Amino acid sequence: MISQRGFSLLELAIVLVVIGFILGAVLQGQNIVYNAKIQRIVSDMRDYSQSFLLYYDRYGMYPGDEDDPSFPPGDTFNGNHNGLVDTEEASNVWEDLSSALGVVTKSSPVRGGQYQFGARDFGGGKRNYISVTNLPNRMAEAIDARHDDGVWNTGNIQASSPYDGSDNLVTLYWRI
Numbered sequence: 001m002i003s004q005r006g007f008s009l010l011e012l013a014i015v016l017v018v019i020g021f022i023l024g025a026v027l028q029g030q031n032i033v034y035n036a037k038i039q040r041i042v043s044d045m046r047d048y049s050q051s052f053l054l055y056y057d058r059y060g061m062y063p064g065d066e067d068d069p070s071f072p073p074g075d076t077f078n079g080n081h082n083g084l085v086d087t088e089e090a091s092n093v094w095e096d097l098s099s100a101l102g103v104v105t106k107s108s109p110v111r112g113g114q115y116q117f118g119a120r121d122f123g124g125g126k127r128n129y130i131s132v133t134n135l136p137n138r139m140a141e142a143i144d145a146r147h148d149d150g151v152w153n154t155g156n157i158q159a160s161s162p163y164d165g166s167d168n169l170v171t172l173y174w175r176i
Contacts, residue, residue: 037109038142041132044106045174048115048130051103052176055096062128063096064089064117072099084119085128093117108132110139111169122175123154129173138165140172 007015055063059071065079065086066072077092079085085093094117097103105115113134119126141163144150148157156175161168 034139038139038146040109041135041139041172042143042147044108044115045130045132048103048117049174049176051097051101052093052117052128052130055100059100062093063100064091064093066096072096074099084126085117086119090116090118108134110135120158120173122156122158122173128176130176131171131173133171134169135172136167137161137163137170138167140170141165143172 052063055061059066061068061081062079062083062085064077065081065084066075067078067081069075069078075092075096077089077095079089079092094103094105098105107114111134113132116131116133117128118131119128121127122129137159140159141150141152144152144155144157144159144163149155150163152159152161152163158173158175160171160173
């Protein structure tokens, strides 16, 4: 005669508790990674904003917008010196920051996004900004809610489209 033995209810309960702990740890780990990405983006945008303003403080011109043909050394483009990083000047900001201050551009920590400079109307006139592209909508909303007013088209942090809590990609603009 073959003895049939299964798991007792106690053994099944222990296995379910262990699985619950593992699942909870995985979910908590994902939350930690998500929050770390948000903090890195905020930190990068603040650092780049400070470098942008330090350049202005030292040289009296914004990077990319400068119109001095001899500065910074190796400069290949001169802006119109109107105080705004216009579309045609935006690509030169990184060159100026690198040449004058040693600032190096980084990729965003999410989905191949890039940091970019430019100017846009934040309400009350055009202002310079640093932006990050290819940011999930819900992440942009979280950054705006933590560091500004949480509304996609007002304040000092704005998005390229309304917040909907999705993973649709947007550009987030941070006013300098």
